[in-house]
Amino acid sequence: MMKLFYAPGSCALGIHVLLEEIGKPYELSKVDLAARQQYEPDFVKVNPKSKVPALVRDDGSILTEWPAIATWLALTNPEKKLLPTDPEGIARTLESVDYVVASLHMQGFTRVWRPDHFTPNEADYPAIKKKGHEIVDKGLKTFDEKLEGRDYLGGSDMSIADAALFYFTFWIPSRLKAPLPKNLEAHYQRMRARPTVAKVLKDEGFA
Ligand SMILES: N[C@@H](CCC(=O)N[C@@H](CS)C(=O)NCC(=O)O)C(=O)O
Incomplete structure (x- = not known):
């Protein structure tokens, strides 16, 4: 198993x-x-x-x-x-996955949570955190625009890109205590309404 x-x-x-x-x-x-x-x-x-x-x-x-x-x-x-089969669909899906993981998470949220990973100098922490928030905010804007008129990033089917986007958006209300922009909020709620996602949140203790 x-x-x-x-x-x-x-x-x-x-x-x-x-x-x-x-x-x-x-x-x-x-x-x-x-x-x-x-x-x-x-x-x-x-x-x-x-x-x-x-x-x-x-x-x-x-x-x-x-x-x-x-x-x-x-x-x-x-x-x-969970992944399109046409070259354009595959490339667009991986484009979104990479943006979430490599940029928004690794470069954005890591700066917000772990500024010590970027400098040995505590005096620099506020500037590093500010840069992290800027990276996160740009991601929110980018994905909010991408989702205009769509249920999921690729259109009507949920893909691995939506699963990546979901963990990132989950951190906005839960950890930053901030609201999501309109289309992202709708995507977040659409994901949460899937029975699979509801079960996962319950199993991880967030019901
Ligand atoms: N690049 C890795 C990042 C994974 C990652 O940063 N995971 C975090 C949790 S969200 C972690 O395990 N952090 C533990 C640590 O850094 O000590 C991936 O794509 O899986």
Whole structure:
């Protein structure tokens, strides 16, 4: 059975949603990031990079990095249509996934939450956090415009890009205590209304 190493409300939330959408059996293993469990030997054996998500596949091999896990899940479950099959659709989906993970999360939110990753000098923290908020705000504007007149990023089917966008938008009300712009709020509520997403939020303790 597949096993997802996750932390509640982390970026692993998006992979958890994809596993639930796929509907094959999987189990969860919680990693307490606040208790720094990601640096303990048991987890370092799973992912030496000390990050969630990490997915153990049926053959026991471990896959890490959000875009790789999501793409593998989509390609191995083609009937779920989590990734378009035409070149333009694939490229546009990965364009959105990469923007969420590599820019909005790694460059934006990491600056907001972990300014120490960017400077040894505490006096620089406010400027670094401000830059992080700017990156996040640009992402909100970009995705809000992309969603004008659409239910999901690719049109009518939910894809891995929507799962990535969902974990990012989840952090806006839950962690920044800020409102989402109109189209993103509608997308966020549309995702939450999916029974799979509602179950995932409940299982992670956010019902
Ligand atoms: N590039 C990685 C990023 C994963 C990541 O940053 N995960 C965060 C949780 S949202 C984490 O495990 N942080 C633990 C730490 O940095 O100590 C991916 O795409 O999966």
